[in-house]
Amino acid sequence: MALNGGERASMSRFERWAIAARVLTALLVAVLCALLATRILETRLLRARFDLSQDGANTLDPLLVGVLARLDEEVVVDAYFTPSDPPFEVVGAEVQDRTRRLLRLMADESGGKLRVELHDVARRGRPSARAEARRGELQLAAIEPGGLVVLSRGKRKELVRLRGGLADLDPGNPDPRLAPWAPARIVSFRAEESLAAGLLSLSDDEEPVVALVVGQGGLDPRRTDDFGATLFVRELQDDGFRVVQVDLERGQPLPDEARVVALLSNAQPLSEAAAKVVTDFVDAGGRLYASVGGSIEGVGGLASVVARYGIGIDPDGIVARGVPSLGGALEEGSPACADLSIGLDGMAGMNQVTDPLRAAGRRVYLRASRALVRGAPPRGASVIELLRAPDKSWIDRPDSAGRHDWRRGPGELAGRPVVAMQALMPALAPVPAARRRADERAETRVLVVGAPDVAANWMLPQNRDFTLLCFNWLAARDTRVALKRQDPAARRLDLSQAESLSGIYLVAVWLAPLACALLGLLVWWRRRA
Amino acid sequence: MLGFLRGFSAIWRRELAGIFMGPLAWTLLVIAIALQGLLFLVYLKTSQGDVDLALRFGFGESWAFWALAALFPPLLTMRMISEESRLGLLEYLLTAPVSDASVVLGKFAAATSFMALVWSSGLLHALLVQAAGVAPDWGAVWGGWIGAVLVSGLFCATGLLCSALTNTPVVAAFGAIVLHIVIVILPLLSSLTEARWIQEAIARVDVLDHHKATFLVGVLDSAYLGFFVVWTALFLYAATRSLEARRWR
Numbered sequence: 001m002a003l004n005g006g007e008r009a010s011m012s013r014f015e016r017w018a019i020a021a022r023v024l025t026a027l028l029v030a031v032l033c034a035l036l037a038t039r040i041l042e043t044r045l046l047r048a049r050f051d052l053s054q055d056g057a058n059t060l061d062p063l064l065v066g067v068l069a070r071l072d073e074e075v076v077v078d079a080y081f082t083p084s085d086p087p088f089e090v091v092g093a094e095v096q097d098r099t100r101r102l103l104r105l106m107a108d109e110s111g112g113k114l115r116v117e118l119h120d121v122a123r124r125g126r127p128s129a130r131a132e133a134r135r136g137e138l139q140l141a142a143i144e145p146g147g148l149v150v151l152s153r154g155k156r157k158e159l160v161r162l163r164g165g166l167a168d169l170d171p172g173n174p175d176p177r178l179a180p181w182a183p184a185r186i187v188s189f190r191a192e193e194s195l196a197a198g199l200l201s202l203s204d205d206e207e208p209v210v211a212l213v214v215g216q217g218g219l220d221p222r223r224t225d226d227f228g229a230t231l232f233v234r235e236l237q238d239d240g241f242r243v244v245q246v247d248l249e250r251g252q253p254l255p256d257e258a259r260v261v262a263l264l265s266n267a268q269p270l271s272e273a274a275a276k277v278v279t280d281f282v283d284a285g286g287r288l289y290a291s292v293g294g295s296i297e298g299v300g301g302l303a304s305v306v307a308r309y310g311i312g313i314d315p316d317g318i319v320a321r322g323v324p325s326l327g328g329a330l331e332e333g334s335p336a337c338a339d340l341s342i343g344l345d346g347m348a349g350m351n352q353v354t355d356p357l358r359a360a361g362r363r364v365y366l367r368a369s370r371a372l373v374r375g376a377p378p379r380g381a382s383v384i385e386l387l388r389a390p391d392k393s394w395i396d397r398p399d400s401a402g403r404h405d406w407r408r409g410p411g412e413l414a415g416r417p418v419v420a421m422q423a424l425m426p427a428l429a430p431v432p433a434a435r436r437r438a439d440e441r442a443e444t445r446v447l448v449v450g451a452p453d454v455a456a457n458w459m460l461p462q463n464r465d466f467t468l469l470c471f472n473w474l475a476a477r478d479t480r481v482a483l484k485r486q487d488p489a490a491r492r493l494d495l496s497q498a499e500s501l502s503g504i505y506l507v508a509v510w511l512a513p514l515a516c517a518l519l520g521l522l523v524w525w526r527r528r529a
Numbered sequence: 530m531l532g533f534l535r536g537f538s539a540i541w542r543r544e545l546a547g548i549f550m551g552p553l554a555w556t557l558l559v560i561a562i563a564l565q566g567l568l569f570l571v572y573l574k575t576s577q578g579d580v581d582l583a584l585r586f587g588f589g590e591s592w593a594f595w596a597l598a599a600l601f602p603p604l605l606t607m608r609m610i611s612e613e614s615r616l617g618l619l620e621y622l623l624t625a626p627v628s629d630a631s632v633v634l635g636k637f638a639a640a641t642s643f644m645a646l647v648w649s650s651g652l653l654h655a656l657l658v659q660a661a662g663v664a665p666d667w668g669a670v671w672g673g674w675i676g677a678v679l680v681s682g683l684f685c686a687t688g689l690l691c692s693a694l695t696n697t698p699v700v701a702a703f704g705a706i707v708l709h710i711v712i713v714i715l716p717l718l719s720s721l722t723e724a725r726w727i728q729e730a731i732a733r734v735d736v737l738d739h740h741k742a743t744f745l746v747g748v749l750d751s752a753y754l755g756f757f758v759v760w761t762a763l764f765l766y767a768a769t770r771s772l773e774a775r776r777w778r
Contacts, residue, residue, distance in 0.1 A: 027767075034763045035733065041755035052668030053747035090577055104742050130723050183577045493578040493663050500661045501570065507657055508566030512650065513559045520555030527550060 044111065057098075060105055064196045068106060071113040073153060075202060077103055077195075078134050080119045081147035084162070087174045087184040092146045095167045099149065099191045106195065149191075151198040158198035159238060164461070166191040181496075193360075197468075201240035208241050208259040208475040210289075213278070215247040217267030218293055219456055226458035229264055232467070235460065239468050241475070248274035254281055256434040260474045261286060263302060265293035265452035270300035279308060285427035285435060285442040287474040291449045292370045302448075309423040309446045310377025317395035319369045319417045319450065320406055330392060337396070337406040338368045340419065340451075346388045353386060353422070353447075353469045364420075365462045366451035371395050371417035381425030386447070388416045419450040422473070445474050536627030540635025541642075548605065548643050557601055558643075562650045568593050569654045580658045580665045587651045588673030589680070589745045595713050595737070598680050601647065603705035605640045606688030607698040610772065615696045619775070633693075633769045637685055644681035648674055669747035676744025679757040680736060684709055686764035693771035712736050734760075 040046065051058045060068075079099065084092025103116045119131035135143075138150050138157055146162035163169055167189045172182035212221060212233070219229035221243070233243045246252050249271055254261065261278055263270075270278065282288045288306075296303040296313055303313045320337040322330025342364045347354035357364070364387060377383050394414040396404050408414060427442035436442070447470050453459045455467050493500055548554045565587055572583035572591070587594065613619040622632060655670045684705075691705040692698070716738060719731040732738065743753040 030763055030766065034759045037759045038733070038752070038756050041759070042752040046751065048751040050749040051747065052672050052749060054666040054668055058746055058748045094579075094582070101742070101746055128720075128723065491580045491663055491665060493573060493580055493658060493661060495574065495578045501573070503661060504573075504654070504657045505566075505570055508569055508650070508654055509563060512566060512653060513563035516555065516559045516562055520552070520559070523549060523555070524552065 067196050067199050068110045075114050075153045077116045078150045080143045082143055084146040087171050091184045091186050099166050102191050153202045158201050160194045165194045209257050210241050210243045210260045211246045211254050211258040212262045214245050215249045219264040228457050231457045231460045232455045248277055261288050263290040265291045267294040269295050269298040272299050275300035283428040285431035287445045289447050291454050293452050306448050307375050310375045310381050310383040311421045311448050312373040312375040314371040317397050319371050319389045320396040321393040332407045340366045340389050342387050348386050352473045364466045367453050369419040369450035372421045372450050383423045385418045386422050387420035388418055422447045533631050536631035537635045541638045544636050544639030561647045565650045580663050588677050589740050599709035602684040603688045603702040606692050607702035609636045610692040611696050611701045612698045629772045630769050640685040641682045645678045648677040672744045672747035676740045680740050683761045686761045690764045690768040693768045
């Protein structure tokens with residue numbers, strides 16, 4: 001029933017407006033229906049998701065999914081991305097891109113408990129007022145090149161930096177005069193793990209205090225060179241610990257709230273008084289982390305301190321193992337024999353420290369490690385062999401001049417010496433009120449690592465997870481996870497090989513369009529005919 | 530239902546044949562394939578040989594993709610209803626034993642099929658790098674292609690709506706191109722404002738983000754798939770109603 005000209009002309013202005021209003025209303029209703037439908041499709045019940053990517057790069061680790069499911073209140077993620085310094089411009093941007101995608105996945109998975117704010121300084125040239133306001137609220141002094149991600153819940157915050165936090169980057173070789181040119185690359189993309197650890201730390205309200213004993217020639221937390229411990233302090237702080245330096249020899253007391261005492265490779269033994277302060281602390285439900293340093297014997301030496309808890313230290317041997325040659329045989333006689341790489345088979349099973357490492361396929365690297373032996377533990381204590389040297393290792397003894405030949409001599413014990421040990425026991429003395437926790441048993445925990453450099457700046461990047469897991473076990477925190485890292489597969493075309501590009505150029509730019517044009521001409525010709 | 534499918538199939542084949550009988554489709558195809566081939570080489574070089582990144586650029590990470598996606602569908606759909614209406618051919622079609630919905634859907638399917646062919650050059654690039662010795666992430670490649678087809682489907686639906694609203698093909702194409710430009714630059718407008726509610730509202734209809742966040746990285750997510758299906762259906766529904774209204778004029 002069409003309207004004829006007369007009917008249309010007879011329509012009043014009011015009727016025309018009424019029809020227009022009805023059309024607009026219908027349009028609005030349709031748009032609202034579309035919005036509602038998309039919202040309904042986003043509900044978890046109706047949602048299905050398939051990750052087609054080859055390496056499952058778009059699927060969250062079940063551990064992280066569990067962490068997100070356990071969030072009890074909203075966590076805000078502020079991502080500040082800035083251009084990276086040379087030579088990391090391209091790979092830095094790739095890390096940022098992957099992190100953006102990961103944050104999107106996490107936000108989708110969290111069901112609204114994770115709010116992501118991307119302050120993309122790299123894209124927009126200048127930070128927005130919102131980015132600046134958030135930066136003020138989060139008390140961020142400066143954003144380093146590449147940027148960082150801040151997780152915050154109320155006043156608590158956790159920082160994850162791009163380099164070292166979201167990913168490990170290799171600068172490659174930008175100077176072809178020295179060696180073949182190699183572009184910068186992502187060695188390991190570990191944003192998922194770092195963000196999971198950050199979320200776990202946020203949900204833990206406590207900030208355990210680590211008292212780092214200084215003054216005995218151990219790793220210096222102020223030294224930024226290879227044998228300093230600045231990185232160790234930073235990693236602990238990033239993981240939610242508070243690190244306090246204490247010089248016991250100068251009469252400084254351990255803080256009342258100290259949870260863990262750390263003795264990092266002391267070159268000199270503690271004085272008797274200082275050693276007593278440490279043992280009194282540990283006896284009363286305190287926690288001790290020690291890496292074996294130079295001089296361990298004597299009254300205040302580390303050997304006597306940890307022997308009290310059932311852990312013995314071999315006084316003069318270094319654990320060694322032959323270096324694999326190109327043919328696969330183990331070669332002895334080189335100082336490199338003191339380098340140990342401990343994998344799955346050398347790690348204790350069913351253990352809070354090593355299980356995450358085993359699950360993620362990580363290794364622990366130790367150098368010049370002393371062997372540890374089971375001593376006489378106090379009543380009720382359990383002593384656990386945490387790390388064992390690889391198969392075919394031996395304890396290399398020095399000669400009378402103190403030199404090692406790095407060859408297995410007839411009297412040198414072969415096998416798999418223990419290089420890290422932990423001891424757990426009920427507190428040997430009453431726990432002071434300041435340290436008493438209602439939700440925890442009064443326990444003494446001790447963890448000893450035989451290698452002096454395990455936490456040094458040059459070795460920490462390899463042993464970061466192991467070290468942080470040790471401290472989290474000591475502080476009785478369940479906030480460390482080790483997830484399988486998503487290392488980008490090397491899907492790169494070698495651009496220096498001219499033929500690889502010329503073939504693509506020929507087909508993609510010339511042959512394919514030409515074939516299309518010819519086909520079009522053929523169709524036109526046939527139609528014309 | 531069978532009648533609807535029969536009508537839809539007949540219209541689809543007729544429109545597809547119509548597209549490939551004319552010179553416009555072949556010209557567009559040659560331009561698109563050559564341009565994408567050239568840009569693929571540029572992406573390969575700028576990404577230092579990263580094959581996956583270069584392919585992602587071709588399927589939606591670059592502005593060139595969005596330019597093609599915004600421009601091509603209106604050029605295909607501009608004549609589908611308005612030109613037929615102007616020439617009086619639409620009357621024959623509307624009196625044929627096919628429903629309005631099958632007419633619109635058939636035309637939509639033909640235009641989207643052509644766009645699927647245009648984006649297949651990305652698959653060709655993936656095959657070429659595989660032949661050069663580097664196997665790409667085929668999951669991400671297929672995801673990117675599916676996303677590109679869905680984006681094109683949405684733009685073909687808006688193009689058809691514009692075509693149904695006017696009798697002049699150029700006006701239909703111009704209207705659709707403007708609409709597509711607005712859709713594409715909408716996220717940029719979001720960054721100009723500090724108001725969160727505006728940003729959130731824009732994020733709900735952000736086509737670029739819905740494509741890049743899932744399909745482009747090799748994820749098939751029903752919510753994101755639903756986003757494209759729902760909005761495409763909305764525009765097709767509006768086009769069908771508009772076609773139906775022509776009977777009343």
